[in-house]
Amino acid sequence: MKRRKSLLVAAVGTAVILLAPVAATAAPDSGKPSPGAPGIGDPYYPGYGNGGYDVANYDIHVKYEPTTKVLTGTTTIVATATQALSSFDLDFALKASKVTVNHQPAKTSVNGFELVVTPSRPLREGVPFVVTVDYSGVPSSINIPGFSSSPWVTTADGAVGLGEPENSAWWFPANDHPLDKAYYQVSITAPNGLSALSNGNLVSKRSAPGGETTWKWAELRPEATYLAFMAVGKYDVKSGVSKSGLPYTTAVAQGTDPELVAATKDIDRTPEIVDWLQQQWGRYPFRRAIGGVVPNGNIGYALEDQTRPVYDPGFWAGGKSNISVVVHENAHQWFGDSVSVHHWRDMWLNEGFASFSEWLWAETHGGDSAQKSFDALYASHPAADDWWKFIVAEPGPHHEFDSPVYDRGSLALQAFRNKVGDAMFHQVLRGWAVAHRYGNATIEDFVAYASRVSGQDLKNFFQVWLFTGARPAPTVANGFPANYPTTSKLAAQTKSALRK
Numbered sequence: 001m002k003r004r005k006s007l008l009v010a011a012v013g014t015a016v017i018l019l020a021p022v023a024a025t026a027a028p029d030s031g032k033p034s035p036g037a038p039g040i041g042d043p044y045y046p047g048y049g050n051g052g053y054d055v056a057n058y059d060i061h062v063k064y065e066p067t068t069k070v071l072t073g074t075t076t077i078v079a080t081a082t083q084a085l086s087s088f089d090l091d092f093a094l095k096a097s098k099v100t101v102n103h104q105p106a107k108t109s110v111n112g113f114e115l116v117v118t119p120s121r122p123l124r125e126g127v128p129f130v131v132t133v134d135y136s137g138v139p140s141s142i143n144i145p146g147f148s149s150s151p152w153v154t155t156a157d158g159a160v161g162l163g164e165p166e167n168s169a170w171w172f173p174a175n176d177h178p179l180d181k182a183y184y185q186v187s188i189t190a191p192n193g194l195s196a197l198s199n200g201n202l203v204s205k206r207s208a209p210g211g212e213t214t215w216k217w218a219e220l221r222p223e224a225t226y227l228a229f230m231a232v233g234k235y236d237v238k239s240g241v242s243k244s245g246l247p248y249t250t251a252v253a254q255g256t257d258p259e260l261v262a263a264t265k266d267i268d269r270t271p272e273i274v275d276w277l278q279q280q281w282g283r284y285p286f287r288r289a290i291g292g293v294v295p296n297g298n299i300g301y302a303l304e305d306q307t308r309p310v311y312d313p314g315f316w317a318g319g320k321s322n323i324s325v326v327v328h329e330n331a332h333q334w335f336g337d338s339v340s341v342h343h344w345r346d347m348w349l350n351e352g353f354a355s356f357s358e359w360l361w362a363e364t365h366g367g368d369s370a371q372k373s374f375d376a377l378y379a380s381h382p383a384a385d386d387w388w389k390f391i392v393a394e395p396g397p398h399h400e401f402d403s404p405v406y407d408r409g410s411l412a413l414q415a416f417r418n419k420v421g422d423a424m425f426h427q428v429l430r431g432w433a434v435a436h437r438y439g440n441a442t443i444e445d446f447v448a449y450a451s452r453v454s455g456q457d458l459k460n461f462f463q464v465w466l467f468t469g470a471r472p473a474p475t476v477a478n479g480f481p482a483n484y485p486t487t488s489k490l491a492a493q494t495k496s497a498l499r500k
């Protein structure tokens, strides 16, 4: 995710079972059936996600009517019980009209934004089950306390559903936490003349009598809930194939605003950018689908939705080019989407890496070197600056998108690059992307991995950069170039860079 600068201050069917990304191991029932936990165990957000089951597949069918803003849907979830379950929760905020478990009616109750489902008979540990939820409501009318912005944004001619760290409750019932990745099929029905977009590949597009068209999308690589999105509206949709052979679908809202015109030019470079990212970080992690979506609405940020990031048009304010946000969101496909956080505290693994990729793009495309960007940023924050008090590896709830996670995150990676050399740096990051592909990882996992691959004990190094609330001293041990100039000298040298 990348917030718009203006908001920085305010920031606050059964066959499917065979596709299960996490193989169900047939385990004997252990103990009496009990309710699944209402949260997955994330220390920052105890209510996010749920316990007691693991989702393999979401088959989402929604219909959106822009004039009434009503969303109606049916979502079928295939999951495996990880304990004997008397009941379980789904994260959901719309009104469920009917819920079945294994095709039998289930009892439901609502507890805040948890839909509590009690099957007609308990679920056995290790055994797959199917949940179907019918629902309808007006997602734009839902406000969940503690959220600064809603994951549902109404546009002039449609809507977009997207959000981080939470997303699903506004448009599909889910186990909404990155620890439970799954496959997705998203079918969206909208009035003819509008486009309907989501992740992955377009499977079919069918028009029915009554003036409606259904677009079916499928993402058949494991995907975290916050990376699923849907968009309905008037878009200019383009598709083709990148030089390296990756099919793309881009969609920019129709209109003549300078923002949309500038966005179109930059989004058109997505294939080139993803090909460059493959040279840096290794093979593109997902199935053959890339792209980008720019809705005509005030989202406030850009989000790395899997295979197809979504961007606020405000990133192109004044009709100015903004390639770096496109680089950032696509770098997340490796760092964030394929290798995902274990808990939300691990956000440096997403934002530090995506932000550093922006520096590297500049360095290789006629802009400042990453070291020059490092120098300017380091010099612009005196040691007494509160900015250094923040613990990057432990940002705290609702602070995982604060600027030090991104910017001190980038500093740490450039320092790491200096310390081990560019070739080893790339080897570590590429290897990391493979070692944890489609999985979850912690910052501690990265420190251990980088130490192992580089043959250096990097615990103290990363302790200084990520786990300490103070400015790292400009020493070679901390990854600074030898004879690093004093801060005042550095500030004078980088003054021009700071004026930008």
Ligand SMILES: [Zn+2]
Binding pocket: 001, 002, 328, 332, 350, 351, 354
């Ligand atoms: Zn980001």
